[in-house]
Amino acid sequence: MKLHHAADPPFERLKASCKAAGLALTPQRVAIYRALAESFDHPSPEALFDRVRPHMPSVSLATIYKTLETLVSLGIASELPATGDTKRYDANMERHHHLVCDNCNAIEDFSDSSLELKPPRTKNGFVARSVSVHVHGLCRRCSGLARA
Amino acid sequence: MKLHHAADPPFERLKASCKAAGLALTPQRVAIYRALAESFDHPSPEALFDRVRPHMPSVSLATIYKTLETLVSLGIASELPATGDTKRYDANMERHHHLVCDNCNAIEDFSDSSLELKPPRTKNGFVARSVSVHVHGLCRRCSGLARA
DNA sequence: GTAACTGCAAAAACTTTGCTGAGTT
DNA sequence: AACTCAGCAAAGTTTTTGCAGTTAC
Secondary structure (H helix, E strand, O other), rough: OOOOOOOOOHHHHHHHHHHHHHHOOOHHHHHHHHHHHHOOOOHHHHHHHHHHHOOOOOOOOHHHHHHHHHHHOOOOEEEEOOOOOOEEEEEEOOEEEEEEEOOOOEEEEEEEEOOOOOOOEEEOOEEEEEEEEEEEEEEEHHHHHHOO | OOOOOOHHHHHHHHHHHHHOOOOOOOOOOOOOOOHHHOOOHHHHHHHHHHHHOOOOOOHHHHHHHHHHHHHHHHHHOOEEOOOOOOOOOOOOOOOOEEEEEEEOOOEEEEOOOOOOOOOOOOOOOOEEEEEEEEEEOOHHHHHHHHHE
């Protein structure tokens, strides 16, 4: 199946971003960005590695790290503030917030108009640019386990 | 000077928590918790190590790590969600939010009634317990540098 | 006195870097 | 053809672990 045609938003987005920055559009970047864009659990580099490998067995973990850094610098992915041992990434650049499981460290997106915030502003010399909300608690699975 | 008398809230808090949990009140725990409670920049383990060492030259970094984990399990400190290479801790357990500098990774506390949030609730199987807000931007120093 | 804790050093886990052959433009 | 990039392996950080002597209770 042919996936790299025009109606492939992640591919087009990556292509445009690379072109604008003068970077090569390599198969690794395509595969890694696609895997990230299709993930909704904010994967660690290692998790992304495991998802890309089936499609591209030769890929290396070092390339995952380098590529994630590249995607962040292109502005099409971000590193999430997270607790725990590894970095976590997200390709969803729209405004959204996070549900963080304090037990298993899973992170899911959510949007909630009751949590809409006033626009960032200046505070005490600090120049605000964006706001993110973390709701901590227990995810469905862990809260179920806790009850069992 | 005598610091361990009754009018020493951090010491009393730690003492009570240790007693309740059946843990020993060691000089290391006292020094580390005190250093954390007196810090307002959400130090990394390494930074805390540097602050404790002048008072207790024999302390080891491994003890800092173990003690921070203990303080979190006692509920008198927390690990912050953070980007970057190291963990960050906070002994301020009151509701407050964070200003995160995207340039130097400094984290400062702030409270703002305009950011007061509705109480946590259940969402899609997720059981919410607390909410934290991260305002990203540039701290006074970095925004000043950016302008210079 | 007993149980728990610290410091040390080694190990493990995570991330970055330098280099060379290969791929993109 | 020039330049950039991926993969490998080694190095660098950060964090955890095991153990023996020491300390708190």
